Amino acid sequence: MLKLMSTLILLFFSCTFAFAVDVAPPKEGESLPEMLLPAIEDAGVQKYLGVSGSGPFSVNDIQGEVVIIQIFSMYCPHCQADAPFVNELYKKIQNSSQIREKIKLLGVGAGNSNLEVDIFRQKYKVSFPLFEDERFVIHKQVGEVRTPYFIAAKKNSEGAWIVFYSKLGGIKNADSFLKTIRQLSGL
Template identity: 35%
Template sequence: MPRFLSSPFFVVVFILFFAVSARATMFPDFRLNSEFSAQQAQTLGIPQTTKAFSPYDVKTDFLIVEIFSMYCPHCQRQAPIMNEFMKMLHQSSYADKFGVVGIGAGNSDFEVGIFRDEYKIDFPLISDEDFTAYTATGEHGTPHFFLIDMRNGKNRGAILYEHDGVFPDPKEFLDDILAETDLKK
């Protein structure tokens, strides 16, 4: 073994590198203007009077965020699959551990409302007309999903899982989500 590999300096640099790189990526904090029904507010654990939504206001153990656009044909195709996923989640023993919110990238309140009504979406959808959340989350294609750890502690806000594009099987998506948490053990 080369001598420099056993030097104390190299060992310290090696440990620091992996300690920093092992740290979870944190979901960005942002505020979006929005209004919620009593049921939506209760699901997210926030007051119904909330007018500016931040993902860090959510009082659930985990938050699933879907970035979508009403004009995206993939998002339109995803909507009934997402409704099936929500049905499965609500019927699971883990339903109270998750909040779900959709953020309409570049969409106005009116456009988000059309998408909600057309596809009968029952989880909160929020407009992001000026691309605040879309830009903050990395400008991914739509749909894009994040699973965020919202429990108190040093990992609050950690992105546990991401999925880019349509997921065809809601059961598989639920299994993938649960596998990234410590719930299904």
């Protein structure tokens, strides 16, 4: 009887734990979830994000003052339509000596395999880093948001990323999006 009770209690807590993975999207003022990104082989991308290619890395390892994370999918028509604007945003950041080293941009393909991310990268000639999230691990960490979704965070004095922008929808206009990011982050 005791064993049965213990089993039921254990099952209850296990299932509670299993469904407790449902989380809300990151809110402004909160810390960015501890996302683990796949290892990078490309030396240029390693240099851009300031990480070594020795294995998977945490988003906390990224060097910079602001990080912009695009949650996308190659299967998402709005992400496809928004791709040129996100490319333009990256170009604008890279063309500005003031912010080039400070703002880092990356994309996470929700439910997309390496091949699927590569298809998106090649189709839209994306030159900023895109990562696979085939098992929806990061997608779950950010509250299973619809795509496209943008999260921007700023590093505080203790080195933690604090979210200051978290919104559903494409950026649509690179200039106004960058202006918003610079205003909100104070860069």
